[in-house]
Amino acid sequence: MVASGGVPVAVTVFDESERQIWAGRAAAYARSFARLCAHPVPRLLDAASVGPGVRLLDVGTGPGTVAVAACARGATVTAVDAEASMVELAGRAAPAADVRIAALPGLPFSEGEFDAVVGNFVLNHVGRPKAALTELRRVVRPGGWIALTIWAAPPAAGQALLGRAVHAAGVARPSHLPSLAPEDDFPRDERGLADLLGSAGLRDAVPGTLRWDHRASAEEWWSGPAAGVASIGQVVQSQTPGKRAEIRRHFEALASEFADDDGMLALPHAALLARARR
Incomplete structure (x- = not known):
């Protein structure tokens, strides 16, 4: 892979695994x-000062949730x-x-092409987070904001539910399923994210933590891993049918800890949100 600046970009084993997972x-x-x-999208767009006329790059758009909200602004x-x-x-x-295929850390855009860049949980899915941020810095204009979310670690109780069922x-x-290379990983807390942003040449980093209870039915929450979504889904799908059924039994038992009177789950989550500028 080659970035638009002509600099060769290595694809890691982690990157290749993510392509297969998704x-x-x-x-x-x-x-x-x-x-x-x-959930964090409005706060993410606020952090990047996204409003009328802003040239925005949404990296790792997924089904377009951020793009839709930014267009509405x-x-x-x-x-x-x-x-x-x-x-x-x-x-x-x-x-x-303008929606297209492209992957960090090699984006097909010129230097300083955008007024702002946002990435909603995209850093969870790249093999070289510092290189990814360096590339985002390249494509935003001088003084432009970059705003990012990433899951906090250790995970909040609701986020840990599926992992607990697998462990049980x-x-x-x-x-x-490879992990990040130790030299590419970083602490998933406010200080760790701020330090990572600084190491990529960004300034004025402002990290924070978002906490909320996500409401979902047990069936909805199980449907993701059952369909192989994300790394937890790959863990579940790689098991025998009997072991998958065992994981689900543990999930249903543990999920009762989070059930409201109406049977819906109220799952506590925590994410980091940070912004920094070029």
């Missing part, structure tokens, strides 16, 4: 975890995703946006 899964994601990931939106099925969904959802069933992470 291939063809846009519809399943839209039915399961997309509503959860939409009057921004001129370009949205990219590495996965073709996501680009198809986003193009239908946000017809006013005695399932280990499959060997075909």
Whole structure:
């Protein structure tokens, strides 16, 4: 892969795994975890000062949730995703946006092309986060804002529910799902994210933590991993039918901890939101 600046960009084993994990899964994601990931979008756009006439790049657009909201604010939106099925969904959802396939850390845009850049949880899915941020810095104009969200670690109780069910069933992470290389990883807390932004040459970093309870039915929450969505879905799908059934039994038992009187789950989540400027 080659970035638009002509600099060769290496694709890591983690990047290749992410491409395989998400291939063809846009519809399943839209039915399961997309509503959860939409929660920070208004705050994300505020952090990047997105309003009428702003030339915005939405990186890792997924089904286009951020692009739709930014278009509604009057921004001129370009949205990219590495996965073709996501680009198809986003193009239908946000017809006013320029939606195309592209992947970090090699974007097909010129230096300083955008007034602002946003990435909603995209850093969770790149093998070299610092290189990804350096590329985002390249394509935003001097003084322009970059705003990002990423899941906090350790995870909040609702976010940990599915992992607890997998652990209770005695399932280990499959060997075909790589972790980030130690030299590319960073602490998933406010200080760690701020330091990462600074290491990529960004300034005036302002990190914060968003906390909320996501309401979903148990069936909706299980549908994501059952369809192989995200790494947790790959863990579930890689098991035998009997072991998958065992994971689900543990999930249903543990989910009762979060059930409201109406049977809906109220799942606590925590995400980091930070902005910085070029």
